[in-house]
Amino acid sequence: MxxxxxxxxxRRSFLGGLAALGASAILPGCQTTAQAxxxxxxxxxxxxxxxxxxxxxKEIVARKTGQRPLVEWTPAKSIEAxxxxxxxxxxxxxxxxxxxxxxxxxxxxxxxxxxxYGARMVRDYxxxxxxxASLPIPDIDASLREIEHSLDVLKADGICMMTSYDxxxxxxxxxxxxxxxxxxxxxxxxxxxxxxxxCRNLIPGVxxxxxxxxxxxxxxxxxxxxxGSAARCPDIRFIFSHxxxxxxxxxxxxxxxxxxxKDSAQRLPNGPxxxxxxxxxxxANASNPYALAPLLxxxxxxxxxxxxxxxxxxxxxxxxxxxxxxxxxxDLRAIYRENALGLIPRLKT
Numbered sequence: 001m002x003x004x005x006x007x008x009x010x011r012r013s014f015l016g017g018l019a020a021l022g023a024s025a026i027l028p029g030c031q032t033t034a035q036a037x038x039x040x041x042x043x044x045x046x047x048x049x050x051x052x053x054x055x056x057x058k059e060i061v062a063r064k065t066g067q068r069p070l071v072e073w074t075p076a077k078s079i080e081a082x083x084x085x086x087x088x089x090x091x092x093x094x095x096x097x098x099x100x101x102x103x104x105x106x107x108x109x110x111x112x113x114x115x116x117y118g119a120r121m122v123r124d125y126x127x128x129x130x131x132x133a134s135l136p137i138p139d140i141d142a143s144l145r146e147i148e149h150s151l152d153v154l155k156a157d158g159i160c161m162m163t164s165y166d167x168x169x170x171x172x173x174x175x176x177x178x179x180x181x182x183x184x185x186x187x188x189x190x191x192x193x194x195x196x197x198x199c200r201n202l203i204p205g206v207x208x209x210x211x212x213x214x215x216x217x218x219x220x221x222x223x224x225x226x227x228g229s230a231a232r233c234p235d236i237r238f239i240f241s242h243x244x245x246x247x248x249x250x251x252x253x254x255x256x257x258x259x260x261x262k263d264s265a266q267r268l269p270n271g272p273x274x275x276x277x278x279x280x281x282x283x284a285n286a287s288n289p290y291a292l293a294p295l296l297x298x299x300x301x302x303x304x305x306x307x308x309x310x311x312x313x314x315x316x317x318x319x320x321x322x323x324x325x326x327x328x329x330x331d332l333r334a335i336y337r338e339n340a341l342g343l344i345p346r347l348k349t
Contacts, residue, residue: 042088045340045347046315047132047190048241048284048307049078049090053117055110056094059101069311070095075121078310079128085308085315089347091130091340092118093160095312096194096213099134100165107136111146119154130344132160132190135178138168143178151185157344158188158237163220164196170220171227183233188343190239193217217245221279222254228267230275237343238279241307243286248294251276273298280343282307283335287321301331305339 052060052070060067082090094114100107111134118131133150135143150156159182161170168174170191182189193213203211217240224230224238240247254272258264268275277299284307286292295304306322308315322332341348 042083042086044085044087044306044319044336045344046082046085046087046090046308046310047239047305047340047343048192048282049082049092049310049315050095050312051075051078051092051114051118051121052095052311053114055113056099059110060097063097063101065097067095067312073311075125075129079125081308081310081315082128085319087306087308087315087319088337089128089130090308090310091132091157091190091344092121093132093190093192094134096162096192098162098165098192098194100136100138102166104136104139104142107139108142108146110134111136111142112149115146115150115154115156119156122155130157130347132156132158132188134160137161137178138165138174140174140177144181147178147181147185147187151187157346158190158239160190160192163191163193163216167197169223171223171225171229173227176229179229179233179236183235186235186237188237188239190241191217191220192241193220193245214242214245217241218247218250221247221276222250225254225268225272225275226257226261231268231270234278239305239343240279240281242282242284243291243295243304244279244281244298247276248298251298277303279303280305280339283318283322284309285313287318287325289325292325301327301334302339304335305343306336 050070050073052073057071061071078090078092082088099110099114115131115133118129118133121129122131131154133146133154133156135146137143147159150159163170170179193216195209195212196216196219199212199215221240221244251273258268258272261267279299280303281295281299282305283292286295292304306318308318319336322335327335
């Protein structure tokens with residue numbers, strides 16, 4: 001999305017601040033000279049790129065979610081947008097609200113449809129797509145079976161999970177069997193926020209996508225920390241959408257809570273910062289100084305990966321906006337490709 005005129009002074013101020021303070025004071029490794037994105041052979045890897053199989057489209061149309069770009073999505077539109085943005089490979093996933101709508105049996109069918117559809121895209125467009133497979137959570141037994149099918153048969157690159165399911169966050173004890181299995185497999189879990197039932201229509205004229213999606217990400221990260229799940233499952237590689245949502249701004253409060261809890265040594269033996277620095281965070285809807293500056297106070301560039309949120313956002317605009325933030329070429333290449341290769345090494349070939 002092209003920055004508005006109202007954003008331009010803030011962007012100039014941000015870049016000016018880098019020059020005055022030293023780039024590493026805000027964005028480690030940044031240069032102060034913005035460079036226009038060049039049209040080169042596609043090399044970028046997009047880890048936040050949505051597919052919309054027919055069964056999923058049927059569900060969101062019936063529920064009038066208003067996600068018109070998903071309804072109109074096609075693989076051809078993905079390829080076109082990727083080529084414009086120099087994206088070589090997009091790892092596809094289902095967007096919110098996910099595949100569970102209150103009926104476990106229906107969720108099992110829809111998860112399998114979405115995963116088989118995504119796997120066909122990987123086969124039909126060699127090198128252009130990967131897949132984060134969906135699970136029919138909260139049906140735990142079915143989710144374990146879908147993990148086996150997705151990772152062993154379909155060869156998915158990881159698992160897509162919503163930040164919450166029916167009011168339960170990912171650290172909830174109900175989800176422990178899923179987390180333990182994915183930890184055993186050293187899997188990648190890509191997470192996408194949902195509009196939690198608790199927090200709909202809170203502010204007239206302000207949609208849940210403005211505040212609540214980012215906040216649901218912070219809730220699920222906090223759940224993983226204080227349930228002990230993050231420390232118990234150290235081999236899961238988590239990717240959190242939208243630069244971690246509101247999590248970076250809440251880190252100080254999380255540290256305070258850790259210090260006040262009697263069970264901290266058991267559940268977070270290495271402290272919350274240790275876990276937060278291990279997670280990965282994508283740039284979808286966050287390729288701006290207001291989101292990335294606080295995130296990069298918490299983690300290094302090595303933990304940031306490109307996410308575009310297509311078809312809900314423009315990959316080309318995301319790349320342009322990141323380029324204009326003054327990152328060095330080496331840092332941009334890490335965000336655009338190298339960090340994702342560490343998560344999905346098959347893409348090296």
